[in-house]
Amino acid sequence: MSPFDLFPLGQPAFVHNTIDRAAHLRFHDDRLIALERSPSAHAYVVHRDSILLKRDGEAMRALLSVDEALGLGANPGTIFLGLRDGAALFGMGISQGAAEALSGRDDVAITELRGLAMQGGIPPDQLAGIAMAKSMVSWHQRHGFCANCGTRTAMREGGWKRECPNCKTEHFPRTDPVVISLVAHGDRCLLGRQQRFPSGMYSCLAGFVEAAETIEDAVCREVFEESGIRCTDVTYYMTQPWPYPSSLMIGCRAKALNEDIVVDRTELEDARWFSREEARLMLTRQHPDGLTGPHPFAIAHHLVGEWLKAG
Template identity: 90%
Template structure:
């Protein structure tokens, strides 16, 4: 199955999520304990940007029983993600030492999530729940102490809150909004590349929304800062959860008001205008110069594809 089949236009990774978050259960420890013990309960175990998977012959399985997860060394603290297919679903972390101890084993692997998602090792309809687990585990690992008084905090409400025992401050998971934009000028679109990108790859311009800033202003500011292009007519397309570590990509399109590019070299290696035909060849990995566009895994691919279809 090709990446275009895995992530058809309008369906990038992480947007499919059949989990019923069942938030009312987060306040009932007795019910959560019973769910953990239920044989139908499953968990995703994440470590940094990787996922723990069980090998079964030539196949790999990401959904583990709680006993399997604990047997592989996962941390006992569980995060209740919700209900799916009649069973409970939890997220769990694993320490670096425990993850390292699994190296070389034949029955389990700790594998980088992005790669196995792009290859279709994990069905796309599981990726939304995995993004929940990854974002939540990462938040707990990075926010173990109270930002108000510095005291070690404790997990509450099935993992959806941390509370300080000293000053009673409540801490909640955060999601960072990021605008990502397809900027067009007639039959040309604006794409840039970061140094960390694969050779020849270009993508849409993106950046974090700042405090007290609208989405529209963030698009205009980021595009101008990175490319010197001023734009107007900012319109919203769709969002994509992006668990690196916990962002929400806000896909937009905009119309450029000028053509002269001034690249911010501290942010980007290059920014260029591409014709529709070039952009089409880049998405199809057929550009004569070896240039490529973003993978269907990412919302940027869908922004470009939508522009090519003339539906932006």
């Protein structure tokens, strides 16, 4: 199955969520304990940017029973993600030592999530749950102490809150908003590349929304800062959860008011205008110069694809 089949236009990774978050259950520890002990309970075990897989015959699966996860060394603190078809689903982390202890085994693997998902190694309808697990585990690992008084905090409400036993401050998971924009000027679109991108790859310009800033202002500011292009008529397209570590990509379209590009070399290696035909060849990996667009895994691919479709 090709990446275009895995992530058809308008359906990037992490957006197809089949989980009922069942938030009302987070406040009932006894019910959560019973759900975790149920034979139907399953978990995703994440380690940094990777996921723990278990072999099933010739295939590898990310969805483990809670007992399997604990038996492989996952941390006992579970995060209640919700219900899928009535069965409880949890997110779990695993320590560096426990992850290293699994190295060399034939029946398990800890594999980098992004590459695995891009190759179809995980069904797209499981990626949203994995994104939840990855984001939440990462948040707990980075926020173990109270930002108010420095005391070690405790997990509460099925993992969706941490509470300080000393000053009683409550800490909640955060999601960082990021604008990503398809900027057009007539029949051309603006794409840039960062040094860390694969060779020849260009993508939409993106950046974090700052405090007290609208999405529209963030689009105009980021595009101007990175490319010297001023924008107008910013419109919303769609969002994509992005668990690196926990962002929400806000896809937008905008029109350019000028054409002269001035690249901020601290942010981008290059930025340029591409015709519709060039952009089409880049998305389909047929550009004569070997240039490519973003993978269908990412919302940027869909922003470019929708612009081409509209033209």
